[in-house]
Amino acid sequence: MAEKRKLGPADKRRQVKRCSACSARKIKCEGGFPCKYCIKTGKSCLPPKQSTGTVLFVEGHTSGETKLQTALSRPKLNIVSGIPTNGDPAERFIGCFLLFIQQNRFTASFQSLDTEILYLVRTSPLLYHSAVAIGALDASRRGSISVSKGRESPQYVAFSSYRASIRVLQASVSEKDAAQRDDVLWGTFFLGLFELLTDPSGDGWVKHILHGTSMILRLSSPDKNMSSLRRTFYGIFRMLEASRALLYNEATILAEDSWVNFHKQLAPNDGIWDPIEEILALMIRCATFNLRGYEIVSQIPELQRYTDPAVSALGFEGLAIQNDLYAWHAQALLLLGDNTSDSSPLLLALAYYNALLIFLSGNFDYFPYWAPPNAPILPKSEVAAHVAAILQLTDAALNTSRLAGALMFFPLRVAGSRAGGKEQRGAILGMLSRVAQRGFVVAGKIRDDLQEVWVERGMISDGEDCTLQIS
Template sequence: MHTSPALRDLGIAIGALDASRRASTRTSLEQERPQCVAYRSYSRSLQSLQLQLQTKDAATSQDVAWSTFLLGLFELMAEPSGDGWAKHMFYGTSKVLQLAGPDAHQSTLQERLVNAFRVLEANRVILYGDITFLSEARWRLKNRTRSEQVKIPDPMMEITELMFQTSRFSKQLFDTIEGIPAEKRSHNSAVKALAREGTTLDHRITIWNNGSLLQSAAADPFTQISFAYYYALQLFHCRNFTYYSCWETGTVPELSLHESNAYVAAIISICEKSTQDSNIPGVILLFPLRMAGAHAEVGRRNKILKILQQIYNSGFVVAEKITIDLCDFWTYKDLEISTEIRT
């Protein structure tokens, strides 16, 4: 970090932004406000990075890759919508990693970057309904090879692969069905193929869960979060089929109300424990909390809001976007229910 101006300024920016939000922070009239320090350092880091990107070895530079990744992290702390982070992920870090290729990240430090990027990228694609280069064959092969080489199974690596697959299938499902007239969907071969593919994907997700329960250390925080992702994936995947009535009975994945409530309770429990007992960034819990909120009964909503507030207080203001989305969704849902009761 000391040899990289971009990384040095980013370290100052993130530290100053965090300091600006702590009640214990005090500044005299002669001292510059931490928030001003944060944004000025952020701007300097961007300028340094732009200069580095003009060099011939930019694609393989660890400094460049880490800088783009940490710029996105700063955006998660600074910008509530999350759009700045998504742009940095898609146009910054992902482009640098793609240019370098899957075989360029052999050192421990580079591997840590790829692993950290992978988790945030999985959240980005599924929250934004997008696809990722990590789903390409050469990157999937590299991930599979890495999984086979580790002595201890890494459930987080495997569940993020399923998140990529589920996000890609979700986009395919909506694009395909919306392209078919409603009256023709029930008998369309493409719709039947989607049902089969969706069921196969559901089986893969279930197989992951069964295997991880047998192989993993349940007390490990990242293992617990991988299970929260599993529950959220099940809720997400099965919910996508409920938006259309063109499926034959029993041909698509579905959850009972009991299963749905159990998954919501499990997500809340894991996220509560993670925010209270570990140093894992709460931002990686946003997808499970979003899905838990979309399926939560009234009595569990406040617990979800409380966890989101804790994540917000820890420095990730992007949690506010999920809070607003859920509150809007709950208002709509409650209005819909009250209308049905009156009629």
């Protein structure tokens, strides 16, 4: 008997596979993901076990005969490179999700994840729901998808998909292999990203990073043979976590010896100096030093702090970090004339450098126990110059790159704490507004923190308008 002809890319018939729940009950599945039956019954809509497809690479010629056929055994992918104009609304939100990723780079490689991420999206309910949530949320804000009468609004889809992904995550983390699953790791990131886009307080993002992503990374333990997806994820996590530790004055998993040693093992042996990786290491070092210094000083009686050798030692340790920052800057300046690569990561790294110098100085210049030259305290003129540099670099990064706005929070928060006048405060609020316009509403939290600082220091009156322009 002849083999039944398989559906091909030009075949107009619809291919529907039953989900696991419908297959188990031996009932017709309407298709979609999740299907109507699983939505109605509240079941987790899992795809059927994936069969291995065969991709044929064929070199043909005029006679129609095949000269070369190479069969590669790998799962078939359904790639969306833009927003579909019709069909399943969920597919359109997946398209919006991909466009959002392309327009918000967290690392240099983050924009090239379409194929790998989409494969996980197609096979993992957790990533499917979280991707739809982000895509629908972005679509609701941009008005990029019209809604016909009787259909749920993109905003409703966003939050219902978010709740569905939370339920799947809660079920997934109880499984034995949860820490080794790429979809669970990426799921914590996308859920945290959704919080950055919806929760102005930033508390939800911190919760996912601290109690989700960090916990799973710690359970899985460092492994230099990790998958490419997990390695890319680690790079993104490192970017966000270094800023979070500084912004929230909290400990980070990245400062633990096992992860510090692991990162050294990942470093390529090509001798190429990476300004982003080096400045992130300095950010993690500054965050850890800040916490340890506070713990040491708080255990020493107030009057003894002026003469205690442990307090003096902190000043000299701060100077060593400052010297390493200056050495980083000297190396980074050599790259400014390189026009062969994307300059936006270097702009961001330079903004971080200026912010770190101010942050480090702030650990000492607010207290009377230290004085230059025995501590890394900057004169006011240098602080003002670093603030101006942060504003210039951040503005350039926002104008000329697709870097995610969330990456700008640390330098803008530091610059805001030392802003020199109404013009600089206005510039900072303007940039926070642009970050918020890109979807990261947690910019409002940075604004609120700065407003408190400005009022406390008498820089503005309590009623001065610090509203972010988000429309």
